[in-house]
Amino acid sequence: MILTADNYYSQEANKHYLSVSQYKDFQGTYGKVGCEEYALAKIDGSWVEDMEESDALMVGSYVDAYFEGTIEDFKRQHPCILKKDKTLMAKYEKANQMIERCERDKKFMQMMSGEKQVIMTAYLFGADWKIKIDSYHAGRCIVDLKTCQSIRKEFYHADIGHINFLAEWGYYIQGAVYQEVVRINTGVKLPFYIAAVSKEKVTDIEIIQCEQSLLDEALIEVERNTPYILQLKSGEIEPIRCGGCDYCKFTKVLTGPIWSSELLGEV
Ligand SMILES: [Zn+2]
Incomplete structure (x- = not known):
């Protein structure tokens, strides 16, 4: 299957290829519990996520679309973000402020x-992977644009302590896979950067380089987990429900009461 901008997110492509978001x-990630049944439901199309439900997601997608050069298409696809006079609704004006802040910085x-939006594929750890690079400087570096709440926000987890937003949302995993897929295609291992822009009252920006040791660590984790994910995708293994995600809530069937003491425990 040859991937293009038109079929990249298609069901067929998602079935054939593994992507970082599928993974x-x-x-x-630390910030979001995985759910095998939800992941499979997304791939087979029985569960569709409604992006417009979340204003935060829409702001991020608007900024993404601007840098992709597809902002007019985005406005056509999401008319709900526009007022009658075709200007942005107040709650999405933040997106324009963020874009203006980025444009004011030469380095950014x-x-x-x-x-x-460079698409590449590669066979890695037994799977065909697909990636889409936000800004690819051939022979020099890979750049991914990320909108976040705050660039310096700390996330706390009892088992590992404080981590940054890259670890929280699995961006080292993304960097590791992107770097490796590019290396397989071109023979060159390139540095991976996050171009970060925050949604704070005053927009913060930063170019963040991922340390190679952290990318190497993440790639080992991907290597370890990929065979199991492939077995789930092929139906060899029955998926487990996380019990807590929107998909699990929506498809839950009650079989009897739970104990009140279970409410604060692990599902
Ligand atoms: Zn779930």
Whole structure:
């Protein structure tokens, strides 16, 4: 199957290829619990996520679309973000402020000025992977645009302590896979950068390079988990429900009461 901008997110492509977002749906990140049944439901099309439900997601997608150069298509696809006079609704004006802040910085714009939305595929750890690079500087670096609440926000987890937003949302995993897929295609291992922009009252921006040791660590984790995900995708293994995600809530069938003491415990 040849991937293009038109079929990249198609059901057929998601069935054939493994992607970082699919991987994270199965495996989870520190910030979001994985759910095998939800991941499979997304792949077979029986569960569709409604992006417009979340204003935060829409702001992020708007900024993404701007840097992709597809902002007019985005407005056509999501008319709900526009007022009658075709200007942005107040709650999405933040997105324009964020874009203006990025445009005011030469370095940020230079990092985002690579080849846009570059699609590559590679066979890795027994799977065909697909990736889409936000800004690819061939032979130089890979850049991914991320909108976040706050660039310096700390996330706390009892088992590992405080972590940054890259670890929280699995961006080292993304960097590791992108770097490796590019290496397989071109023979060159390139540095991976996050071009970060925050949704705070005053927008913060940063270009963040991922330390190679952290990417190497993440790739080992991907290598360890990929065979199991492939077995789930092929139906060899029955998926487990996380019990807590929107998909699990929506499809839950009660079989009897639970104990009140279970409410605060692990599902
Ligand atoms: Zn679930």
